Amino acid sequence: MNTETIQNDPLTLYGEHLSSRFLLGTALYHSPQAMCDSIAASGCDIITVGLRRQSPKDNSGDHFWQLIRDTGCKLLPNTAGCKSVKEAITTAEMSRELFETNWLKLEVIGDDYNLQPDPFGLLEAAEQLIKRGFKVLPYCTDDLILCQKLLDVGCEVLMPWGSPIGTGLGLMNPYNLKTLRERLPHIPLIVDAGIGSPSQACEAMEMGFDAVLLNTAVAKSQQPEQMALAFAKSIEAGRSAYRAGLMEARQTASPSTPVVGQPFWHNG
């Protein structure tokens, strides 16, 4: 996105102005270089990161840390895999120290099969973490009431799923997503998870979502760097389309070329 566009259309999350509406994950790439190239091609300002147990003999954690630090991107640690409020809070505290940020992509998973967020655990964890000074970006379902309650406890950004993590199914429930946009017009909404193709990301942006977060669709493509660029373009296109205002769809045809003055057309 060029400077003029950024100035006219900033994305502001927790008071920080961002130059990109594309948030990219750092998992599943076939090589560290592919990850770095994809991040560069995406133009993203924020990358998501995780934490896991590691043996002292394996210093890949330090190597990974250096790589992501060198990207210059803002880090958004996640609590992936946490299934309880306690696990999420401990993981968040570890992330804050490790990554030196109080920003957090909060995940509390309620079901192993579709990795669906547990709305009750998510809400409780969000409330406690905000009291501890975290800036929480909750990975949530597209349920309006849950989203309203997450705002009530202090979340300033919401990240509803498009569809389950890693599926690539796109926007599973457009009605719910449109409802969120309409009912929460001033809240930054980021579609997180389930996006499989640039057209799906574009659809989310055309719908009025403020940004898109994805990982698998880039990392598992045949050429991640090229796919990252494709997503960046689609997200920018979708945003421009939303700002321009889409025409209303209609059920019947309407000629675009003027009818008056058409040759070879005679009354009777």
Add this chain to the structure above:
Amino acid sequence: MLTLSLNGDKMNLQQPDSLSQLLEKQGYQAQKIAVAINGEFVPRSLYEQTSVNDGDQIDVIQAVGGG
């Protein structure tokens, strides 16, 4: 003799150590890590004064890719 769990692996200690001593012996001292004992976060500033006890479950984590 103390028996601990370090990242899910059992280990024995002849005598009680501080958390910082344990991490150093295990080769973590130069690495960027965060630690929890029995599911509770232990800030780096408390490693020296935190003792490890029999039956403790210690998690040492590092940065990885995440979505």
